[in-house]
Every structure is written in structure tokens, then in C-alpha cells.
Amino acid sequence: xSKKPANxxxxxxxxxxxxxxxxxxxxxxxxxxxxxKTMFNTFEGNTEGCYLYSRHSSPSNLYLGEALxxxxxxxxANVTASGMGAITAVILQLCDAGDHIISSxxxxxxxxxxxxxxxxxxxxxxxxxxxTDLDAVAEAITPKTKMIYCESVSNPLLEVADIAALSxxxxxxxxxxxxxxxxxxxxxxxxxxxxxxxxxxxxKFINGTSDCVAGVVCGTKEFCLSLKxxxxxxxxxxxxxxxxxxxxxxxxxxxxxxxxxxxxxxNAMFLARNFEKDGLRVVxxxxxxxxxxxxxxxxxxxxxxxxxxxTIDVGSLENANALMELMQDKKLGxxxxxxxxxxxxxxxxxxxxxxxIPLEEQKEMGLGDGLIRFSIGxxxxxxxxxxxxxxxMIELNILETQRPTFS
Ligand SMILES: *Cc1c(COP(=O)(O)O)cnc(C)c1O
Numbered sequence: 001x002s003k004k005p006a007n008x009x010x011x012x013x014x015x016x017x018x019x020x021x022x023x024x025x026x027x028x029x030x031x032x033x034x035x036x037k038t039m040f041n042t043f044e045g046n047t048e049g050c051y052l053y054s055r056h057s058s059p060s061n062l063y064l065g066e067a068l069x070x071x072x073x074x075x076x077a078n079v080t081a082s083g084m085g086a087i088t089a090v091i092l093q094l095c096d097a098g099d100h101i102i103s104s105x106x107x108x109x110x111x112x113x114x115x116x117x118x119x120x121x122x123x124x125x126x127x128x129x130x131x132t133d134l135d136a137v138a139e140a141i142t143p144k145t146k147m148i149y150c151e152s153v154s155n156p157l158l159e160v161a162d163i164a165a166l167s168x169x170x171x172x173x174x175x176x177x178x179x180x181x182x183x184x185x186x187x188x189x190x191x192x193x194x195x196x197x198x199x200x201x202x203x204k205f206i207n208g209t210s211d212c213v214a215g216v217v218c219g220t221k222e223f224c225l226s227l228k229x230x231x232x233x234x235x236x237x238x239x240x241x242x243x244x245x246x247x248x249x250x251x252x253x254x255x256x257x258x259x260x261x262x263x264x265x266x267n268a269m270f271l272a273r274n275f276e277k278d279g280l281r282v283v284x285x286x287x288x289x290x291x292x293x294x295x296x297x298x299x300x301x302x303x304x305x306x307x308x309x310x311t312i313d314v315g316s317l318e319n320a321n322a323l324m325e326l327m328q329d330k331k332l333g334x335x336x337x338x339x340x341x342x343x344x345x346x347x348x349x350x351x352x353x354x355x356x357i358p359l360e361e362q363k364e365m366g367l368g369d370g371l372i373r374f375s376i377g378x379x380x381x382x383x384x385x386x387x388x389x390x391x392x393m394i395e396l397n398i399l400e401t402q403r404p405t406f407s
Contacts, residue, residue, distance in 0.1 A: 005189050005301060006258035008070040014063065025248040026051075026059040043230060056228055056236055060244035064251045065216065068206075071254075072181070072198045073191045074218040078227055078235055079247060083182060083201025084110050085240025086215035090178060090197055091115070091147070093227055093234040097122045100144040104131035104161065106154040106365050108180065108201075109349075113356040115149075130365075131161050132292065138169050147176050152190055153183040153296070156349035156373045157366060158283050158309055160292025163299060167194025183339075186261045187304040188296075197223060204375075205308065205340035207250045208260055214242050214250055258304065260378060264340070265305020267385075268376040272310050274386050278399060281313040308376045309339060314398050317369040320348045324372060326392045332385060339375030344385075346374050 017024040031051040033039040042050045051057060061079045069077040080086040091114070095101065103115055105128035115126040127140045131150045148170050150161040163179060170177040171194065178197045179190040185205050190198050200206055202214035217227060217235070227235035265286070272284035285296045286306030296306060314320050324335045324346050333344030337353050347353060350362055350369045357367070379385045393399035 004303065005071055005073065005186055008073070009067055009254070009257070012067055012070055022252065023060070023063045023248070026054070026244045028058075029054045054244065055239055055241045056230065058244050058247070060247040060251075061242055064242075064247045064254075067251055067254055068200070068202075068216045069218055071185065071206075071257075072218040073189055074198060075221045076224045077216050077218040078224045079202070079242045080215040080217065080235065081240040081242045082213040083108075083180075083199070083203060083215035084114070085238070086199045086201075086217045087111050087180065088114060089227055089234040089238055089240060090199060090217055091119070091124075091149075092238070093223075094176060094178075095119075095122070095124050095146045097124065098144065099124050099146045100142050101126040102137060102140050102145055102148045103128055104150040104154060104159070105129055105361070106131075106157045106159050106367075107149070107151050108155045108182075109354045109356040111149075111180070112354075116356075130159075131166070132159060134162065134165050134169065137166065141169075141173050141175070145173070145175060147178050149178045149180075151180040151183065152188045153285060153307060153309070155183060156309075156311060156354055156371070158183075158285055158290070158292075158311060160285055160290075160296045162295050163188070163190050163193035163195055167196075170194075170196070183309055184300075184307050186258060187265070187300050187307055189301060191218075193299055196220075202250055203340075204338060205261065205264070206257060207253050208257065208340050208342070209253055210338060210341045212246050212250070214246060215240075260340075261304045261308070263378045264308030264376055267379055267382040268308050268310045268374075269305060270382045271374075271376060271386055271389070275312060275390075278390065280393075280399070282310065283312075284310040310374045310376060311371050312374070313368050313371045314393075315370040317348060317351065319396065319398050320370050320372050322396050323392060323398060324348070326396065327389060330388055330392060332388055332392070333374075333377060341375065342378045344374060344377040344379070346372050349373050 014023045030053050042052050065077040065079050103126050129136045167177050176196040179195040180199045181190055182201045182204050198218040200216050227233045269286045272282050272287055276282045328335045336345045337347045350367055
């Protein structure tokens, strides 16, 4: 694949039904067959070139899947109705009752809850560990282990997984490495580093407009077809199907992803550098103080930067709440979960998106209750934003009054 994943995305050309520059949107749940024999063959698995029923696949979702496969450099991709729809289908496709999963302990709260609580029903056990501790990963493998799971840049602590090293361990043990790349589309291409299955919540950066939920599984043709199998495919049978209208709108939004990612990253880098200089406890993979900085530098596509997510620990939940409310009042962004919007979004993960993780475990992994997660927006004038956030912090005594930085 080319050095720049955005090239592969941009090289796709579409000719709609009437020569439109956007593919026509499929407006059907079911499809006709010219012969009964073809319908039978399609149910037997010979689905090449045939549409059967839109839970199985639809032209609009296939177009979006093709673009996502180009983005991630995989053979193909299946889109789903949410990120969790992709994650749960992959896990249930790979694991049988009684199996074992190795997972990073700092992952999206919903994924954590699914593995920790829901999979109990199937007696599937997950070992949660510090994914940057490669020896611990290797040691945790048992004959029942069916997958190694991580996020390339983790939610919410922004730990950076050494995907190449993890892939080495996975390959040695004949296990698939499943990577949720939601936080770092374009910046990191996990397949280039040896990952086998890539998942995204399209809800975040890839769609970028915070108007719908959607997800994707990118992988080999063999795996993606298995997910769609009418008799045994977790994707097909659990029914997490994206609506065609949404599929078409996400495809259109995706075409500006490279421009947006550069701007999110540039703005986040500016704020992280300056707030760190101000003496705040900032976590951002672009800072040399970040423990995963060199690994990220090593495995990223540099033109897209270190991503739009940053955390600041302001010491206490009261501080965090007061600051978030004040920033929202000053129109600096929204007190909201999710990420990848044009406005900055901020939330305190300990009491929101990661509240599924018990307090003790939160503490152990370094998730303090004064932690604010920022998804930095596409602000045109980030210096102005910086000065305004800083004023909020001074007003709340989170930052001491310092020499004014207005110049
Ligand atoms: C949001 C998110 C998910 C879940 O995606 P939904 O689209 O909300 O189902 C999974 N992983 C990460 C890293 C996320 O941020």
C-alpha cells in the first residue's frame, strides 16, 4: 500500500446509477432474483455479486466498506450499526464458550463491560492487563486464549500500544491481534504493523459530524465473509446493520477525514504543549513526556499528527466539573461524551464513559477523578482558544494567576 493512506481513499472513484459522482443510495431492504436457482445458490453462500437482503449487505454499505478497507489497507470491511456492534460481533465470532481473551485494561468502557460482565454468560474470561507490559501479555496466554485485544491509542488514558511487538507475540502463538483504531484513524495503520482485525467506531472522527452511530470491522475477506455467513455469522445473526442512508452520508463525510485529522492534531498539540508549560498535568502522545511518545512516533503516519485527544488532570472532580461548565458557558465546547466533532468536547471519564470500570481499578490504572478528556475541535484560532481556557482555569484557581500571556 502507499505511504499515505489518504491516497488510497482518494483514489476511489464512484459512478452512480446515472453517472453521479456519488454512488446512488440503495433504498431497498430486499432484492429480486431473476431465477429461483440463483436465490438458492446465494443462500448456500455464493453471494458474489448478488444482493439478498440488506441485513446481509447493501450497495451503500459495500461502498462505505470499500472506502474503509482502503483507509486501513485491509482486503475488505463490514460496516455495522455502531462501534459496539463491530466489537461484539468480532469477539463472538472468534470465541466459543469457555475461551479466554487477553485485553488491555484501558479500553472503551462499553468494551470493558462487555468483556467483563456480559461474556460471563458464555464462561468467556478476559485477562485485563497493562498492554505496554509485553512480558505480561506473553505470560497471560493459555491454550484457551483466542485473541489479543487493544486500542492503538487507548480510551481514556491515551496509552499507546506497541502494535508491532504485540503482533509478534500474537503470531508466535497463532492468535489474531484485534485493534480498535477509533482514536487514531490515518495516524496509525495497524495492519502495516501486523494487526489482523481493525475496528472503528465510525461515530467519532471518521464520520466527524456527531449525527449518528456506526462502526466497522476491517480484515481479510475470509474473516469478513464469516461474519456475514447466514448460518453462523455473528454480524449477520446479531443484526447490527447500518442503515443505507447513513452509510452513504458517512462515506461523504469521510472524504475530508485527512484534512480534519491534521487540524485536530495540530490544535491538540498546540494546547498540550502550552498547558504543559503552564505546569498542568497534561497527557498527549505528542509530548515527549508521554511514556508512549517514541512508540507512537515510530508507528505513525507523521503527516496526520498525534491525534485530537488530550487529557488534563485538574486535581479533583469539583475542579473538573466547574471547569467544564465554565468552558461550555464561554462557548469553548460542549460538556459531552464522544469525540471527533468540529467543536471541542470534554467529559470526566471517571464518572462518564469509563464509569463501568470499578473505582479501585480506575485508580490502579491511573484514572484520577480530576481527569478531563478533551476531544479538541477544528478551531481556526487555537491561540485564542488556549487563552480563553486558561482564563477559565485562572478564574477557578486551577491555574495561578501568572504573567499574562496575551501578546
Ligand atoms: C465510542 C467508542 C466505541 C463504541 O462505539 P459506538 O459507535 O458508540 O458503539 C468503541 N471504542 C472506542 C475507542 C470508542 O471511543
